[in-house]
Amino acid sequence: MRSWPEVSVPTVAGNGPRLRLYDSAADEVRPVEVDDRATMYVCGITPYDATHLGHAATYLTFDLVQRVLRDQGTEVRYVQNVTDVDDPLIERAERDGIRWEDLAVRETDLFRSDMEALRIIPPAQYLGAVETIDLVVDAVSKLLDSGAAYRLEDGTGDIYFDISADERFGYVSRYDVPTMLAYSAERGGDPDRTGKRNQLDPLLWKGKRDGDPSWPSAIGEGRPGWHIECAAIALAHLGEQIDIQGGGEDLRFPHHECSAAHAEALTGAAPFAGHYTHAGMVGYQGEKMSKSLGNLVKVSELTAQGVDPMAIRLALLHGHYREYREWTDDYLHVSEKTLSLWREAVRRPIAPSADCMLAKVRECLSNDLDTDGAVAAVTEWATAKPLHNDSGMSVQVVKHAVDALLGIAL
Ligand code: 5CA
Ligand code: ZN
16 A cells, blocks of 8 residues: 655754653663664554544654654664454444445545645555455464464354463553453453453454455455454564554553564564553543544644644644643644744744754653653743854754654744
8 A cells, every 4th residue: 555755854963862662561661672773563543534633643653753763873664554444444434325445545545645744754664454464364374273363163254363372461561351351342352252262362354244345265254353464464564573563552452462462473472562652542522532432633624724734743742642631722822833933933043052952852752752841942942042153053953853853844
């Protein structure tokens, strides 16, 4: 599947400090142990409704991760999927009387243009579930052969993963069993289905049902389960072990736990990811912004109203990425003012030195993405007395640093 256009990232003199990032498996902020190369897999959208600010905040988080890694001299190989066949997408298409394929194409197109407007660095490979069916079939076949997967004996053709095949199961989320059971029921799992070996066993392959999309295959006609899609894509395109597995907090369990378990059962290499990092939820009107609740603020609606995408980006940098953040229009108004302040400051004929600002922005971002600290450092520069006579140089450094590290074009 086509990705969105490349974003130019200027080079800034010197190198930033090594990135330290929260890892849910270690439950601590720790260095990302990479040198000149890193691999990152960030879970993509299920394209049944336009990009809302929650999605945008999550992709922005991993865009910053990539920018900090690049600034420390690390080249990032980045892959993302699109869950372009799944229950919520099929249900929405049915409700709206359109083909699920058309809905997926329409919403993925909108997502791409939103990402482009927000200057999010695109993945090198952007892959839809429907174009990676073969990878999933191959992975499920291997899991069946090794005994890590089993077929339900109810004639449905459904195949499940046996979580006991990965002795580490539970290490990604660190949740206890009651919490895992509750999240499984809430987030697409089926803990109460009869015939499973363990209530937490996730679906790998859904046998053909009437009216449902399906593909003929060596493991029977059907369609992929959710977690195996991401495991199969990441293994095929990034290798047996990756440096960063990213997504929103609601993917911590069951999705990333199960994807890691699938990958580890397939390869024997553990841990699947060096860091499991999750962005907190963005809320609106008191609840998590979600397609199913309908309490959405969409990126495309804001830009259609004439809002500068850079102001949206700056507003989404407000607060810490791991926290629950409640969106209000005030953030946007404050960000519009901040952006004007920064833009005026880089047009000043005399400007203060940029050295201190650059060091502070680097220091803050490499410390588990302290965006508030980084934004404050730029504002401090923009409001400082312009004493320096080397203004052309410092303005250029600020523009490049704000562009390269925060992704904001001034
Ligand atoms: N296709 C799967 C991942 S393989 C999926 O979760 N799709 S999604 O469209 O539901 O979500 C896409 C990404 O946006 C996920 O990382 C999810 O955690 C994140 N996300 C969804 N809602 C919010 C929100 N309100 N705040 C922050 N991130 C969110
Ligand atoms: Zn995923």
